Amino acid sequence: MGNLTALKVKNARPGDKLSDGDGLRLDVDKSGNASRVFRFTSPMTGKERFMGLGPSGDVTLAKAREDAALARALIRDGKDPIEQRNAERAEAKAQASRATTFKAYAEQYISGKEAGWKNDKHRQQWRNSLRDYAYSNIGHLPVADVNTDGVLKALRPIWQTKKETARRVRGRIEAILNAAKAEGLRTGENPALWRGHLDQVLARRRKSDVTHHPALPYEEMPTFWKSLASDTSDAARMLRWIILTASRFNEAYDMDAATELKGDLWTIPAARMKADREHKVPLTTAASAQLPFRPVSDVTLSNCIARHTKTPATTHGMRSTFRDWCGDCSHFPRDIAEMCLAHSVADETEAAYRRSTALAKRRELMEAWSQYCASMS
The missing domain is CATH 1.10.150.130 (Tyrosine recombinase, N-terminal domain)
Structure with a gap:
C-alpha cells in the first residue's frame, strides 16, 4: 500500500493499471477515464473479482485506501465485499420500500x-x-x-x-x-x-x-347518410369524417390538420393511436369535403346520430358498420379491411411490409365504402 503518488496519477495514460498495493489500483480506460478498483480473491468462491470504488475524480486516494481496508477486513471474516455491498444496497431499498x-x-x-x-x-x-x-x-x-x-x-x-x-x-x-x-x-x-x-x-x-358499442346495420347506412348529408353542423361534418375514414373518436377529435393532413392522406402519429403505431388513412373526395370542422364531444355526436336515425347506434359503432359491410359486401381481403381500422394483422415484420404496400388497395376500399354510403343521395 502506498505506491501511488499524485504525480503518478496525474501522468496516467489510457490503458494504464497503476497498483497502489494490497489489491488497490487505478485503472484508466481507453477514453482516459480513471477509476479506483480493488482486486481480490473471493473467500466464498475462490475466484478473482474486481470491486469498483468509484471514479478517481469523485473518490480520493485516501478514501479508496480506507474502502480497500474495510474490504480486506470482510475477506478476513470470510465475506465477499461485493456481495456484502450488494446486500447492504438491497436492504437500503427494502427500507425505502417499507417507507x-x-x-x-x-x-x-x-x-x-x-x-x-x-x-x-x-x-x-x-x-x-x-x-x-x-x-x-x-x-x-x-x-x-x-x-x-x-x-x-x-x-x-x-x-x-x-x-x-x-x-x-x-x-x-x-x-x-x-x-x-x-x-x-x-x-x-x-x-x-x-x-x-x-x-x-x-x-x-x-x-x-362484454358490452359492444351499438352499431348501425350497414343496410341502413345509405338511408342514414342521405339524412346526415343535409346536416351542415360541425357535429355532422365530424361524424361524416369519422364514418368515411373508419377512424376512432379521439383520432378525429385531436386531429392537427396543419401537420397531419397532406393532400389526400391523413397521417395519424403513433402517440395518438391505440396500437402506438403511425396510421395512414387514404382520403376520398367525400372525406376531404368534410373539412374543416370544429371538433365536438362524443355526446354531441351521439345526439347527431339520434337526429338522423331511430336505430340505437354510437360513434364508435360506425367502425363495426364499416367492418360488417367489408365482410359481407366487398371483395377486398380481410387484412385490408383490418388495416383500414388500424388493427394488427400479422407479425411485426409482415405488418410493416403490408402497411407500406397496401395503401393503394385501402384507398380503393375506402372509395367503395364512400360510394356505398352515398348510394341513395
Missing part, C-alpha cells in the same frame, strides 16, 4: 406515465378508479407489503357489480406493482396477476358480460 406506501408509489407511477397517455379522460380514470376502489384497502400499506389478501379486498366488492371497472382496477394494480418490483421496491410474484393466480379465486368474465 413508500402503495398510494404514494401509485401517484408517482401515474405522474411518470401520464404524459404518454392519449387523453385527459384516461388519466383521470386511473386516478379516480384507484382512489375509489384500491386506496381504502391497500393505499396505506408499504408497496413491498401489498399481498393477495389486500388485492382481493379491493376487488371482491366490485367484481360482480362493476365488472369492467374491476377488470381495469386489477390491471392497474398489477402494472403499479410490476413497476415497483422493477425499481427494487418489491420481490416475489405479483399478487394482482390474473392468469394462474387471481383467476383461481375470482369468477372469470363471460363473453356475455
Whole structure:
C-alpha cells in the first residue's frame, strides 16, 4: 500500500493499471477515464473479482485506501465485499420500500406515465378508479407489503357489480406493482396477476358480460347518410369524417390538420393511436369535403346520430358498420379491411411490409365504402 503518488496519477495514460498495493489500483480506460478498483480473491468462491470504488475524480486516494481496508477486513471474516455491498444496497431499498406506501408509489407511477397517455379522460380514470376502489384497502400499506389478501379486498366488492371497472382496477394494480418490483421496491410474484393466480379465486368474465358499442346495420347506412348529408353542423361534418375514414373518436377529435393532413392522406402519429403505431388513412373526395370542422364531444355526436336515425347506434359503432359491410359486401381481403381500422394483422415484420404496400388497395376500399354510403343521395 502506498505506491501511488499524485504525480503518478496525474501522468496516467489510457490503458494504464497503476497498483497502489494490497489489491488497490487505478485503472484508466481507453477514453482516459480513471477509476479506483480493488482486486481480490473471493473467500466464498475462490475466484478473482474486481470491486469498483468509484471514479478517481469523485473518490480520493485516501478514501479508496480506507474502502480497500474495510474490504480486506470482510475477506478476513470470510465475506465477499461485493456481495456484502450488494446486500447492504438491497436492504437500503427494502427500507425505502417499507417507507413508500402503495398510494404514494401509485401517484408517482401515474405522474411518470401520464404524459404518454392519449387523453385527459384516461388519466383521470386511473386516478379516480384507484382512489375509489384500491386506496381504502391497500393505499396505506408499504408497496413491498401489498399481498393477495389486500388485492382481493379491493376487488371482491366490485367484481360482480362493476365488472369492467374491476377488470381495469386489477390491471392497474398489477402494472403499479410490476413497476415497483422493477425499481427494487418489491420481490416475489405479483399478487394482482390474473392468469394462474387471481383467476383461481375470482369468477372469470363471460363473453356475455362484454358490452359492444351499438352499431348501425350497414343496410341502413345509405338511408342514414342521405339524412346526415343535409346536416351542415360541425357535429355532422365530424361524424361524416369519422364514418368515411373508419377512424376512432379521439383520432378525429385531436386531429392537427396543419401537420397531419397532406393532400389526400391523413397521417395519424403513433402517440395518438391505440396500437402506438403511425396510421395512414387514404382520403376520398367525400372525406376531404368534410373539412374543416370544429371538433365536438362524443355526446354531441351521439345526439347527431339520434337526429338522423331511430336505430340505437354510437360513434364508435360506425367502425363495426364499416367492418360488417367489408365482410359481407366487398371483395377486398380481410387484412385490408383490418388495416383500414388500424388493427394488427400479422407479425411485426409482415405488418410493416403490408402497411407500406397496401395503401393503394385501402384507398380503393375506402372509395367503395364512400360510394356505398352515398348510394341513395
